[in-house]
Amino acid sequence: xxxxxxxxxxxxxxxxxxxxxxxxxxxxxxxxxxxxxxxxxxxxxxxxxxxxxxxxxxxxxxxxxxxxxxxxxxxxxxxxxxxxxxxxxxxxxxxxxxxxxxxxxxxxxxxxxxxxxxxxxxxxxxxxxxxxxxxxxxxxxxxxxxxxxxxxxxxxxxxxxxxxxxxxxxxxxxxxxxxxxxxxxxxxxxxxxxx
Amino acid sequence: xxxxxxxxxxxxxxxxxxxxxxxxxxxxxxxxxxxxxxxxxxxxxxxxxxxxxxxxxxxxxxxxxxxxxxxxxxxxxxxxxxxxxxxxxxxxxxxxxxxxxxxxxxxxxxxxxxxxxxxxxxxxxxxxxxxxxxxxxxxxxxxxxxxxxxxxxxxxxxxxxxxxxxxxxxxxxxxxxxxxxxxxxxxxxxxxxxxxxxxxxxxxxxxxxxxxxxxxxxxxxxxxxxxxx
Numbered sequence: 337x338x339x340x341x342x343x344x345x346x347x348x349x350x351x352x353x354x355x356x357x358x359x360x361x362x363x364x365x366x367x368x369x370x371x372x373x374x375x376x377x378x379x380x381x382x383x384x385x386x387x388x389x390x391x392x393x394x395x396x397x398x399x400x401x402x403x404x405x406x407x408x409x410x411x412x413x414x415x416x417x418x419x420x421x422x423x424x425x426x427x428x429x430x431x432x433x434x435x436x437x438x439x440x441x442x443x444x445x446x447x448x449x450x451x452x453x454x455x456x457x458x459x460x461x462x463x464x465x466x467x468x469x470x471x472x473x474x475x476x477x478x479x480x481x482x483x484x485x486x487x488x489x490x491x492x493x494x495x496x497x498x499x500x501x502x503x504x505x506x507x508x509x510x511x512x513x514x515x516x517x518x519x520x521x522x523x524x525x526x527x528x529x530x531x
Numbered sequence: 532x533x534x535x536x537x538x539x540x541x542x543x544x545x546x547x548x549x550x551x552x553x554x555x556x557x558x559x560x561x562x563x564x565x566x567x568x569x570x571x572x573x574x575x576x577x578x579x580x581x582x583x584x585x586x587x588x589x590x591x592x593x594x595x596x597x598x599x600x601x602x603x604x605x606x607x608x609x610x611x612x613x614x615x616x617x618x619x620x621x622x623x624x625x626x627x628x629x630x631x632x633x634x635x636x637x638x639x640x641x642x643x644x645x646x647x648x649x650x651x652x653x654x655x656x657x658x659x660x661x662x663x664x665x666x667x668x669x670x671x672x673x674x675x676x677x678x679x680x681x682x683x684x685x686x687x688x689x690x691x692x693x694x695x696x697x698x699x700x701x702x703x704x705x706x707x708x709x710x711x712x713x714x715x716x717x718x719x720x721x722x723x724x725x726x727x728x729x730x731x732x733x734x735x736x737x738x739x740x741x742x743x744x745x746x747x748x749x750x751x752x753x754x755x756x757x758x759x760x
Contacts, residue, residue, distance in 0.1 A: 365680075366682045367678045367679070367680065367682070368677065368678065368682075369677050369678055395678055408679070415642065432642075458610050460640070495610045495611070499570055500569075500570050500571060501569075501570030501571050501607060502607065502609065502610050502611075522719070524645075524681060524716075524719070525565070525719070525720075525722075525750070525752050526638045526645070526647060527563055527565050527575065527722075527750045527752065528563075528671075528673070528689065528714070528722055528724065528748065528750050529636075529638050529645060529646075529647025529649075529671045529673060529689075530605075530613065530615070530634075530636040530638065530647055530649060531563055531565075531575055531577065531603070531615075
C-alpha cells in the first residue's frame with residue numbers, strides 16, 4: 337500500500353489522539369433575559385400551543401452552537417427548556433427529570449457508559465432531550481407520549497474526577513447508552529461562598 | 532397571613548435589638564485573593580479593615596478599629612467539599628492578636644441557586660486577654676438576578692446567615708449574623724459585593740450588642756496557567 341498524504345495525515349491524527357487524548361470541548365453558554373416582543377412569532381405561537389400559564393421566561397442564548405432563543409417554563413411540576421433558532425424554528429425540548437424516574441434498562445446503560453468514560457462519576461442533573469417535528473414534541477409535552485417519530489437523548493450534568501480533581505461535565509447520551517457529545521463545564525469560583 | 536407574620540417577626544427583632552442595647556456601625560472593606568496551586572489545592576489570602584462611624588457608648592466614635600490579615604490553605608476533598616486551615620493576624624490598638632482557623636465547607640448547586648455551608652473552629656490568642664475559642668456555622672445562598680446562571684457582567688444577590696458560639700474566661704456567648712449583599716461578577720476572576728453585615732451578640736443575660744458593618748468584598752482569583760482547566 338502506498339503512503340499517500342491522506343494515510344500519513346490519518347496516521348499522525350491517530351498518534352496525536354493516542355498521545356494526548358481527545359480533549360473535551362469547554363462548554364460556553366451565556367443567556368440573557370429578553371422580552372416576549374424580541375422573540376420570533378413562530379416560536380411564540382408554538383409556546384402558546386404548549387403551555388397555558390402566563391409565566392414563560394425568554395432568553396437569548398449564545399453558546400458554542402451559535403445564537404438561539406430559549407423559553408423556560410414549569411408545567412405539571414417539570415421544568416422545560418424549549419430551544420429555537422434565530423428564525424424561530426424549533427431545535428429541541430429538554431425536560432428535567434429525576435434520575436430515579438428513568439427505566440431500569442436505561443439507568444443500567446447510562447451507568448455502565450459513564451463509569452467507563454469517567455472516574456467516580458456523580459450525576460447532578462438529568463434532562464430528556466427530544467428532537468423531532470412540532471406535532472410530536474407538542475404531544476410529548478401535553479400527553480407524555482406520541483406515535484410520531486422523534487429522537488430521545490439524555491443530557492446529563494455530572495461531576496467526575498479528571499487529572500486528580502473533580503470537574504463538571506455535560507454529556508449527551510442516546511438511548512443505547514452511547515455518548516454523542518461531552519463538554520467540560522468550567523465551574524464558577526466558590527470563594528465568595530466559602531470564605 | 533404570611534405578610535403579617537413577617538411584619539410581626541421584624542417588629543419583634545427590631546424592638547428586641549434596639550431596647551437598651553449598644554449600637555455601633557462602620558465600614559468593613561475586605562479583599563480575598565485566591566491562587567490555585569494545583570487542581571486540588573488553593574491558597575487564599577485576605578485583608579480586611581474596620582472603620583467605626585457611630586458608637587452610642589462613646590462621644591467621639593469616628594475611629595479606625597483594626598486590620599486583619601489572613602492566610603488559608605484550601606484542600607478540595609470531594610465533589611463539592613473542601614478542608615481549609617490557616618492563620619489570622621489582627622492588628623488593633625498597636626496590639627497583635629493571633630488566630631488559628633480550621634474550616635470545612637461544601638457548596639451545592641441547585642437549579643438557579645448555589646448554597647454554601649461553612650463550619651469553622653478558631654482559637655484566638657493575645658498577650659492581654661485570655662484565649663478565646665469559637666465554633667461557627669454559616670449558610671450562604673447566591674442567586675443570579677438575570678437568568679439561571681451568573682455570567683460575567685451580571686448582578687447577583689447573596690444572603691448569609693451565621694451563628695457563632697464563643698467561649699472565653701469561662702463565659703459563653705452566642706452571636707447571630709445576617710448578611711445581605713448585592714454582587715457583581717466582572718469576569719471569571721473578579722467579583723465585587725456590597726452589602727450589610729449585621730451582628731447581634733451578648734443578648735443572653737445582658738444588654739444586646741448590635742453592630743452594623745457596611746461591607747465591600749472584592750474576590751480575586753489568580754489562575755496558574757498550568758491549572759487553567
